[in-house]
Amino acid sequence: MTTTVSPLAPTAFAALPPIEGVRIATAAAGIKYAGRTDVLLMTFDRPAAVAGVFTTSKCPSAPVDFCRESLRGGVARALVVNSGNANAFTGRKGREATEMTAAAAAAAVDASPREVFLASTGVIGEPLDAGKFTGLLAGLAKQAAGDRWREAADAIMTTDTYPKLATRQVAIEGTVVTINGIAKGAGMIAPDMATMLSFVATDAAIAAPALQAMLTEGVAPSFNSVTVDSDTSTSDTLLLFATGAAARRGCPEISDADDDRLADFRKALGDLMLDLARQVARDGEGARKEIQVTVEGATSAAAAKRIALAIANSPLVKTAVAGEDANWGRVVMAVGKAGEEADRDRLAIHFGGVRVAVDGARDPDYSEAEASAVMRKPEIPIRVELGLGAGCWTVYSCDLTKEYVAINGDYRS
Amino acid sequence: MTTTVSPLAPTAFAALPPIEGVRIATAAAGIKYAGRTDVLLMTFDRPAAVAGVFTTSKCPSAPVDFCRESLRGGVARALVVNSGNANAFTGRKGREATEMTAAAAAAAVDASPREVFLASTGVIGEPLDAGKFTGLLAGLAKQAAGDRWREAADAIMTTDTYPKLATRQVAIEGTVVTINGIAKGAGMIAPDMATMLSFVATDAAIAAPALQAMLTEGVAPSFNSVTVDSDTSTSDTLLLFATGAAARRGCPEISDADDDRLADFRKALGDLMLDLARQVARDGEGARKEIQVTVEGATSAAAAKRIALAIANSPLVKTAVAGEDANWGRVVMAVGKAGEEADRDRLAIHFGGVRVAVDGARDPDYSEAEASAVMRKPEIPIRVELGLGAGCWTVYSCDLTKEYVAINGDYRS
Structure with missing residues (x-):
């Protein structure tokens, strides 16, 4: 596989500050790769509002089906991502793997499985042995910390030649909030592997329907305007979480996407998504330009x-x-x-x-x-x-x- | 450019018999290539019925525009094809080149310019200097002969690694008729060059509307079911000519595509088109399988x-x-x-x-x-x-x- 870093890689990676209410831990579970992390647990101290956009594939992966179901609740307590196996086209066993993972993550953070979100990226068609990492989740939840965004971006890579990170800060009625995002991959980009994944979090206090409206609007000119090889993954997943922790610092709680106070936030979110999407294109397999x-x-x-x-x-x-x-x-x-x-x-x-x-x-x-x-x-x-x-x-x-x-x-x- | 022949080339080329009423001549006009033929003139001793199918591109070449116009008459006396320059995206000069070529061919066979059909394949965007070959057409018409299908297939090649030929014989009410076809290229297949071209002729006596119906039906599972790189040429052209010469040997003249007597002909035509189309796919640039x-x-x-x-x-x-x-x-x-x-x-x-x-x-x-x-x-x-x-x-x-x-x-x- 690729061993050289894309010549289009950024000269320096963005340094992502902690987001209040978000904690991160990663582990090396040996799903497919040796000597690197391949599991990411992101926890939300309090229920976070969540929005999502997924692949348009008619043959989506089991985690995509699972997330679509969880999204109906609009609340997130944990995100579990593994690399090395996409859990796609895996039938009944694939659904069992998502249920097992969600149950373990829910127990680890004392939440409902429907407050858990999942993503998998890697080989298609191989059963995912979730037992390789479900036993690790309780320990990861305990040791999770806020300053590990770079580790998160590393853990979700497959044939990416560099981690993708972006951050923005913007004021909502005078209170500064942060938006962090990570991403991996581009389309169906790799041998036996799949998927563009991106996870974005903010401490702003924005209700799920408003988050969803802004995410849907922002994805069109960013992630949905990037193509490496025209091949659509079975697993593309973009999730946006809002912890609302900034409310304790005076940030207003906003429930309407058309609220004028969101204008700067909306612009910063779109800008961050385009930044991540372009990083994905610039790391397309074999890309030189x-x-x-x-x-x-x-x-x-x-x-x-x-x-x-x-x-x-x-x-x-x-x-x-x-x-x-x-x-x-x-x-x-x-x-x-x-x-x-x-x-x-x-x-x-x-x-x-x-x-x-x-x-x-x-x-x-x-x-x-x-x-x-x-x-x-x-x-x-x-x-x-x-x-x-x-x-x-x-x-x-x-x-x-x-x-x-x-x-x-x-x-x- | 490619110098090795595709490993999928046929082990022997089909030997195409003459078609009564069709004569062929080729020339080396030096349009782009050195040391090879690049102009094909096909003449029809008596007005032939003609049908055509063209690229769906919204930016078609000048010869495609020209052929669409000529097709309204349903009668062909000559076909001129050049390789080395596609006369595509050449504006007013491109239209002038088609008019100049058609006028020269019409004069050479004593016909109307609207009974001339044209195709060009090669570089896009370069003005075609039709003067390089219009002066040759009168001489070519005089020396044209029936047994030169292989030469015709050679003259229209661009980066093809082998000429594409096919022939079928079939009886219509007891009279054997022949269908010959040649083709080149696949989609947009070559450096600066374009185009899938195919020219098919028969001595059967079939009216233009019936020919058109059979051609349109036959192109769907053959040429329109072949793809090399998903790129649609500006110049794709498929023409079918029927000289009707077999009528003098007792072959019925048929004007209705649904006439039962055409069943075997229709099948043979479809079979020949699929044969040529697959030869095109098997010569896709760099193809090994x-x-x-x-x-x-x-x-x-x-x-x-x-x-x-x-x-x-x-x-x-x-x-x-x-x-x-x-x-x-x-x-x-x-x-x-x-x-x-x-x-x-x-x-x-x-x-x-x-x-x-x-x-x-x-x-x-x-x-x-x-x-x-x-x-x-x-x-x-x-x-x-x-x-x-x-x-x-x-x-x-x-x-x-x-x-x-x-x-x-x-x-x-």
């Missing part, structure tokens, strides 16, 4: 997104970027295949600041040398102007390299 | 096709096949992402004759050794049973190898 595809002038935002995804998912666009080739003909191809309205003869395409095509043909002033200079950089902005309307969207992706094929196909060769 | 994905038990044929395409287009499934890994977890993932109805707990998956998963979990009797033996073969059949209905579809694809990335991304590295 980040691709930022912006489509403007579409008939709607949805049309712009669909065209941007067609470009970002195109193997030919992605291999061209890997080859540092400003191959705008492939961008035209991807616009054409997206199925959304497009007028070939109005199309303009930019690589970075260089306009390479305009009015349906090569830009007569286009400089190959300038375009090549753009393509040699680690971030490649591709901008398409359709000239039809006001719809606009940006999608984040990475290049397609031989390393991707090696990581995903070289087991037996 | 053909993947045959069959989905059964879907709620409809359309649902089965959509799921089969999701599997066949998945980079993770394709890299697993390249690695000879019976990774059925990735097949589950692809079923789940297709968006069609699927019940995880009824799913069964077979690689060749080996059932690897059943009832939503790994088959307890599954033999890794037997599955591995299947994966080492050049053809990999993947069969998914959904258990929901009677919908069934088969899609043909190839594996995703480092060679694909090298061909499409290695220009500048």
Whole structure:
């Protein structure tokens, strides 16, 4: 598997402060990996409000089914995440593993199993032996501490080459609250492994329905606008927890997502999610470059997104970027295949600041040398102007390299 | 570019007999390639009935626009194909190039420009200098002969590693007629190049509307069920010509596609198209294995096709096949992402004759050794049973190898 760190890794990891009411512990249970942690327990001292967004896969994992059920209660006391096994496509045994884990976590924090949230990432189709870590949860709950976000991000990695962390602080009516988030993976990214997971927590006092509304709104331009290989995991899970501990410092308790006092929080949350999502794209398997595809002038935002995804998912666009080739003909191809309205003869395409095509043909002033200079950089902005309307969207992706094929196909060769 | 022939190439090329009324000539015009032919002229001694199917791209090439217009007349006297330049995204100059070519071909065969059909394949976005070959067309028309199908298939290749040819003979009311076909490429398959092209001709006497109905019906399970990299060309063109010359040998003239006398012809035509389409998949860039994905038990044929395409287009499934890994977890993932109805707990998956998963979990009797033996073969059949209905579809694809990335991304590295 990958041993080298992505060249797009951050030069320094964000230092995440403790979130009041959140405690963390990790353990090495030997689920699949040796010599590293693979279980994360996050506990909430008091019942936290919770919101979630999950994979759209018609074949979701057992933990995704479990979380959807728990989410109805809107209250969280514990989160258990394991790496090394996705507990996906595991039938009855998979459901038993989730029930066993939830029961052990509930006992460890003196809560109901329906106040427990679960996520698993790793091999699909192998039964998960939850007995490897359920016995550890009571001890982990006792030793959990607030300053272990980096350890949490490490424990949930699979073939990630670096941990993904982000933090923001923002005031709600003068009281500063913190938002911390961790993430792993991108789409179906790894040999036998799956999943984009992200867990975000805040000490703000926000009711579950309002949290859910903000999460659903924020996921569209962030996690749902990232693609590595167009393959949707069976296990994608994004959870947002609010402990409400900041209320004791004077932070108002807010139950309406449209409350004006949430404006800055909403912006910070969206910003943090985009930060984490881009870290995921920049750690895509074999990635050497980040691709930022912006489509403007579409008939709607949805049309712009669909065209941007067609470009970002195109193997030919992605291999061209890997080859540092400003191959705008492939961008035209991807616009054409997206199925959304497009007028070939109005199309303009930019690589970075260089306009390479305009009015349906090569830009007569286009400089190959300038375009090549753009393509040699680690971030490649591709901008398409359709000239039809006001719809606009940006999608984040990475290049397609031989390393991707090696990581995903070289087991037996 | 690719220099080695695909290991999936046929061991012997089909020998195509002349089709009465069809003559062929090729030339080396130096459009892009040196030392090889790159222009094909096919002439029809008498006006031939014609049908066509084209790319669904919203940004089609100039020749595709031109052919759609010519098709309204339903009559063909000449076909001109060039390789090396796709005349796509070339604006006004592109339209001028098609008009100039059609005028020259029409003059060469004494026909109307609207009885000329055109196709171009190669670089996108570069103006096509039709002057390089329009001057050759009159001479080519004079020297054209019936026994040059292999030369025709050679002239239209771009990064194909072998020419694609197929022929069938079938009786219509006791008169034997011939169907010949050639093809090139698969989807957007090559550096700076595009296009799946196929040209089929018969001496049967079938009116244009009936031809069109049979072509539209036959393209769905053949050319439209082949995918190499999910990228749709701006230039895909399939044309079917019927000279009617067999009428002089007693073959009935048929104008209704539902005429029972066409049953065998229809079957032979479909069979020939599938033959050519599979040759295209087996010559996909970097291909080492053909993947045959069959989905059964879907709620409809359309649902089965959509799921089969999701599997066949998945980079993770394709890299697993390249690695000879019976990774059925990735097949589950692809079923789940297709968006069609699927019940995880009824799913069964077979690689060749080996059932690897059943009832939503790994088959307890599954033999890794037997599955591995299947994966080492050049053809990999993947069969998914959904258990929901009677919908069934088969899609043909190839594996995703480092060679694909090298061909499409290695220009500048």
